[in-house]
Amino acid sequence: MSSEENLQKLALQGAVKALGSIEGKGKPKIGVEEFMSVAERFGFSKAALKKIRAIASAEDMGSGPFLANYYSDLKETKVKGFERIARETFGTKHAIGVSSGTAALHSALVAVGVGPGKEVICPALGFYATAAAVVTAKGIPVFCDVDESLAMDPSEIEALITPRTVALAPTHIMGSVCNMGAIMKVARKHKLKVVEDCAQSCGGTFKGKLAGTFGDMGCFSISAYKIVGGGEGGLIITNSRRLWDRANQIAECGGLWRPDRFAKPRYNGELFCGTNYRMSELEAAVDQVQLERMPATVKRFHKVKMRILNRLKTFEEIVPQKLNDPDGEIGYQLRFFPKTAELSQKIATALQAEGISCGTRGKSTAPDWHIYSYMFPLTLKNGPTEANCPYECPLYIENGGQANYARGDCPTADGLFDRVVNVMLNQWFSAGDCRNVANGINKVLSAYCTPAADATPWL
Ligand SMILES: Cc1ncc(COP(=O)(O)O)c(C=O)c1O
Incomplete structure (x- = not known):
């Protein structure tokens, strides 16, 4: 075929292709x-x-490289590998890597049925993201007071349950664990779902079982500051295939998680609009290593905390934080409650002077997103549009719902938060460092408090 003919005939008619190969060479x-x-x-x-x-x-x-989590030539992408390591670490059937802890919570809460007119019981202390995720799921958070463990007080839950309640969202707070035995008992009795917020306590255990594996779904943040801290990431774990489907549908609504993304719904309710909370390959590359390191990190922190606690003396004016399971404590902080906020401040100042890193929240009115009453994007009850969803949603109001948030609702949380002293611990402390920290705490407490052998023990 002459080149003239080639210019007129179609490749379909046997002519040479118009673009046989590309000469231009680019960079990856x-x-x-x-x-x-x-x-x-x-x-x-x-x-x-x-x-x-x-x-x-x-x-x-x-x-x-093509940094895609889906449709990759790799036998196992970094995200898939991270999810496999999560399943192996937590012993759950399913795991989903997502873009943040908040994304994990939002996906899990929708998965368990949070939506218009529904309530979720959240702890008064923790982090704003838990309650905010309830609101973005169009539900209403109801705050439950804490006990001296700073976690949701199981004995306070029942009084908050209404016909609108669908789930409990306990937070394992700052390296400690909730009393999951008692919380699960209430949940089962009232047939409520449980979404555990493990963002602050990845690797903590209660009676030998890892936080996140008690409830229906466990959610983790992998932000830089966390025990498993890759930058910005999140993780959801569950044993329920149906909840895994639903969480995926929120977190990866393109349907790439399905065996056939374009297949018709395989069962009633399988498909609905979600968003994109996919974890990136670069994040997962770091998170795999971080997650594999988690048990050793937790072991080091735990040892440090126990070494220090075992050396502390008891004082009349000091109540140590109650540990729901001392053996399952991670231990990156050591906390106690002096009798007054003023005493807390004096002790913290003296500890800092001793070189011991610590802080108080202080009796301030400054916004702090770790306590319910200062989470003002929530307490203001402002929805993003005039309809003021979900606070004024007819499905909520007409079913007797009324969201109100004010300091005083959870008095134990208010009191403890004002007085708590947080001592930061370092996983790399040597035995000598632990001794020095314990001696420093004993010295400062002895200067401001009354030694009492029968006061609340540290362990
Ligand atoms: C208890 C708790 N839940 C949720 C989150 C939110 O995680 P992320 O920042 O990854 O969205 C945090 C973050 O600090 C947290 O402490």
Whole structure:
């Protein structure tokens, strides 16, 4: 066929293809520069970066990596690997890597049935994201007071249950664990779902069982500050296939999680509109390593806390935080409640002077998103539009609902939060460091308080 004929005939009629091959040669979409940017973020020195660049540039990266979690040529993407490690670590049937702890909570809460007209019982102390996720799921948070463990007080839950309640969302607070035995008892009695917020206590256990594996779903944050802290990420674990489906439908509404994304619903209610909370491959690459390290990290923190607690003396004016399970405590903080907020302040100042890192919340009116009464985006009850959903949703109001949030609703939380002293612990403390910290605490408490052998013990 002449070239003239080729120009007129279609390739379908046997002519040579108009574009047989591409001459233009580009660079990989993701290549050495992106890799260097990651290496730079890791904080390597200039000299190290130079070496990394030289080695990376010598490799032929072809078209470079394609950082997709789905439709990848890899046998196991980093996200899938992270989810496998999570299943192995927690012993659950399912795990979903997501973009944040808040995303995990939102997905899990919708999965268990939170929606218009429904209430979720949340702890008065924890973090704003738990209650905020209830609201973004169009439900209403109802705050439950805490006990001296700073976690949801199981004996306070029943009084808050209404026909609108669908779930409990206990938070395992700051390296400690909730009394999950008692909480699950109430949940089962009232047929309520349980979504555990484990963002602050990844790796904590209650009676030998990992936090996050008691309820219907466990949610974790993998933000930089957490025990497993990769930057910004989240994790959902569950043993229920149906809840896994539903959480995926919220977190990955493109349907890529389904065997056939375009298949008709396989059962009534399978498909509904969600959003995209997918975890990124880069995040998962870090999170895999972080999660594998978690047991050793927890073990180190636990040892440090126990070494210190075992050396502390008891005082009339000091109530140590109640540990629902001392053996399951992670232990990155040590907490106690002096009799007054003023005494807390004096003790904290003296401890800091001793070189012991600690803080108080103080009796302040400053917004603090760890206590219900100061979570003002919630307490203001402002929805994003004039209809003021979910606070004034007819499905809520007409069913007797009335959301009100004010300091005083949860008096134990108010009192403890005003007085708590948080001592920060370091997983790398040596036995000597632990002794020095314990001696420092004993010295300061002896200066301001009355020694009493029969006062509340630390363990
Ligand atoms: C108890 C609790 N829940 C949820 C979150 C939210 O996690 P993220 O920041 O990953 O969305 C946090 C974060 O600090 C938290 O402490």
